[in-house]
Amino acid sequence: MDQDPDTTPVRSSCATLRLLGCFTLHVDGRAVYVPPTAQRLLVYLALHRQGGSREQAAELLWPGLPRARAAAGLRSALWRLSRRSDRQLVADLDSSRLSLAEHVDIDLQAATRYAVGLASGMRDDTPGPEIPSQLREDLLPAWCDDWLLDAREHFHQARLHALEAVSRHHRRDGRMCEALIYAMTAVEAEPLRESAHREVTAVHLSEGNTAEALRHFESFRRRLRRELGLPPSAGYRHLVAPYLGRPVDAR
Template identity: 35%
Template sequence: MLVQSPHTAALGVGSRPDAEQPISGRSYYVRLLDGFCLEEDGHPLAAPKAVRRLMAFVGVRGRTSRSEISGNLWPDVSETKAQACLRTTLWRLRQTAQEPIVVGDETLSLASVVTVDLSAFVTSAQRALEHVSRGPDSAQRQTVEHSMVDVGELLPGWYDDWVLFERERLRQLQLHALEAIALRLTAEGCHAQAVEAALAAVRLEPLRESAVRVLIIAHRAEHNIVEAVRCYRQFHDQLHRELGVTPTAELTRLTFGVTGL
């Protein structure tokens, strides 16, 4: 038995102090953003489809009950059949890679030898939302900011219900993080970086008023009133064209209240 990874608290994975440490010295990397990949000691593994789906599910959800895993991965069969499919997949996983999954009595989780790219994204987003100050280590802060701007899609080409749910959850996390970064950079007078972060949020969701709002705030803070008005009018026209509605009065006041344009 292997020890479970502390993967990240955000993904709901705890430790298993009663489990044994892995003994082979292997390390594993699971990529979930911009496509799935499972690597052992830096070398890609040709894993069967069921194994890839299992590793992806546990990589996203962390420690999870067997019943939840089987129900999500094999939703169209009976519970008994789904549990049998899970056992078969675990056997196939052991033929592919020996140590990435901790098998408990009722749960499965990632081992301590597994790194998941999604963990770094979640950690960066949490730091952005917790308003981590720039401090002396601006390099770390810039890393967080850039990691939010350039994020790949979660498991592109996968359309399982659980993937669609997690993809939207992570998209919302990214949007909120970008908005928080833009507002903080604006307050610090870093106008170019603030506009970049706000534009990234608008590109991700053009009809999201809160994203447009932080972009307008960034433009106004730099005294670029024309840019702010242009941004508002583009949003107004697109919103009316696609949804038949107009921006809120709050956004209108933010844009025009002081200038009277």
């Protein structure tokens, strides 16, 4: 069975931390339960792979608490992590700075490299009709922590750009089914993203399905007006105008 590109196989001597979709931790190939407070600490360290001070971690993960209580919460989370695995997950436990141990693999890192490579045209191995696992889900979408928002948006945008780039690649090569799959996946991930909708329309037009292209454009225009009070861009309107035989007004 083929493996997803840029996916590092699980080694028997490492820990793997999954942050896309949901939180899971495997150590030496075995799933490990991690309490919620310790999960948040692991995620924080995964997003700050170079490490950070104990004070910064405590302040960010236990906001609004007095410094002493936040520090106690951090010590408790570290203790809980040490009890969950024979392998040390956090390096330099006695140091003033905390970082993940080097043997911890993080799916987000490989997925980001993969998505950026696709979006920038730096990869030659364009994926086929099945969406690769690295492009299917966002960073912990069910979590509501403010400190996670920027990292989530960073990967979300990389994922969307990659999906659109793969769609354009397949469309240029005449593989319209694959192109539509990737374009629609981008639309589903971000329903108000015009570039994704424009790619869906372009695929329909390339297939000669003018009615479907115009229907998709009109559906997006109504939704954009209803939810944001905005018209589609001039570029999108110009794309469909020749098939209507008239300019498309900005309404």
